Amino acid sequence: MDLAGAKLRTAGLPPGPSILRINPFRDDSGRVLMPASVWLTPQEQPQPAPANSASTLVSLALPAAWLRGLQANNPVRFRDRRGRKRKLRVLSISEQGCWAELRKTAYLAPDTLFWSPAGEAMLQRIPRLEAFLLLRPGDVLQLNRYPGALDSTGTQAAIGCTMPELLDHVKLGERVWFDDGKIGGVVEQVEPDALLVRITQARAKGEKLRNDKGINLPDSLLPLPALTPKDQEDLAFIAQHADMVGLSFASRPQDVELLQQRLAQLTERPIPFIIKVETQRGFEQLPAILLTAMRAPGFGVMIARGDLAVECGFERLAEVQEEILWLCEAAHVPVIWATQVLESLASGGLPSRAEITDAAMGNRAECVMLNKGPRVVQAVETLDGIFRRMQGHQHKKSAMLRSLHVAQMLPEPESTPL
CATH class of the missing domain: 2.40.33.10 (PK beta-barrel domain-like)
Structure with missing residues (x-):
């Protein structure tokens, strides 16, 4: 935790206005390639939309009694926020709701009125932008x-x-x-x-x-507390349930001492902790922080590169994370390599060449942290494949200089007669 x-x-x-924009998928010429899929669900007990492969999906909550009167191929007409006439076409009906499609862009507001053979219904709720x-x-x-x-x-x-x-x-x-x-x-x-x-x-x-x-504020000397009142409150729960606790924005040895004291007051169970290095001050104080933390039975260090890059400067990040790895290696302390590892892949896109190279560098730490995303499983599989290849070439900071497959493919030298 x-x-x-x-x-x-x-x-x-x-908060912004309560406006919902629905638009179909179009090509560069503006032609509709795929209509927008709209899930109509009872506002009294909204149900999530079933799995759907459509590129555009919107969920609208409307009165259950009105939805029960809809039939397949019914037109549902309305005027959007701009006063434009628009029409939904009902595709299928189930107990959980109805699928409909929209072929023109529309802007909806909470007072949008819908007409169908079943009567009329008003849209009640739309999240604010x-x-x-x-x-x-x-x-x-x-x-x-x-x-x-x-x-x-x-x-x-x-x-x-x-x-x-x-x-x-x-x-x-x-x-x-x-x-x-x-x-x-x-x-x-x-x-x-x-x-x-x-x-x-x-x-x-x-x-x-x-x-x-x-x-x-990298240039400002800020009197930030080691543990905020919210942290103190959370520690009571952490002491009961956590296997490990992360100390954010650790910047001096006293921060580690305070965490250990509070944990000792709350539980007799030893709880390992992770020191998150994410400020310039924390990086500069890391040797002293490590010496203090070594009194504990177990701890690790996280290179939290998001804030750390901002604090120390992006151009210094490679140098700073290298120094952190060397310090922790000397102290026999495990390191977590964190922030934006294969982020493009995890979020649903393709990884860049720089991200693949960065992920390979993570082999030098004991652990790598991935952020959440719809394709995080594929990101884990990709990371596993990268590490399996890299571990044959390098163990942490030491290059293995193993025999290379490409070297074995060199042609045999021709013999020269004496």
Whole structure:
């Protein structure tokens, strides 16, 4: 089980509107290749859609009595949010709900009214869209102590944060990174209730910043607690049930000592722990942290490369993770290689060449962590295949220099008469 730690995050953007866009799958010319599949389910007891191979799937909750009056091939007509006339065609009916298809793009709102031979029904619930700010290089972002998407004039992008007291320790000219380094900026002005951040790093077409995204302040000396009140509360449950506990944002030996003390107060059972190295300060203090942790019966280290890359700089990540591996090897401490390993594959796409090379480097650690995703099983199988090949060539830091198959394929040298 993992302790969340003191993580500074964005907050305060109000939710977006309750609008649902449904659109069929089209080719580059705009022709419909496949209609959108719509699952109609009773709003009193919504049921998940059965397995379906359609490219576009939307679920709508409508009154059960109205759904029971539908029949296959019935047209269901409605006007969408823009006032456009649209039509659903019922394909099949079951006790759990109905399948229908839509061949034109439509925008639905909670008050959308549907007509069919069975009568009319109104859509009641649609999830609100997630709000975001679109930030480009050169923009100014107001990082507020208090929630709010815009300033009083409504002209400047602004967002709040979860730990406003930390803004007292940020100075002019210091760097600020958002969302694992996707957006970066420099503090241009310090005000009593906000920081004005000039965006310097983002895609030219803009990068979206949402609520609950991480904020990194690598140049600022922040008095972050080793265990937050939420961590202290969670430890009581962890002590009862966990086989292992992760200490997030460990930055000094005292953090490890505090965790050990709290665990000893809560249980007599020895619980191994994982020290997650994800800040520049934690990396710099790692030798002292390791010496302190060695008093425990069992522990390991995680190279949490998401925050670590932002804190130390992406160009230094390879060097930093190499030093962590060497330190832990010298201390006989197992290492977890973590963050974005084969992420493109796990999330449903194809791995890049860089990701395959990165995954192969993970063979130098004792354990590799994969993130969740619809194709995570295939990612595990791919990682297993990579490791089985790499283990014949290298054991942790030592190259094996084994006999190569390609060397055996060289032609025999011709004999030269004396």
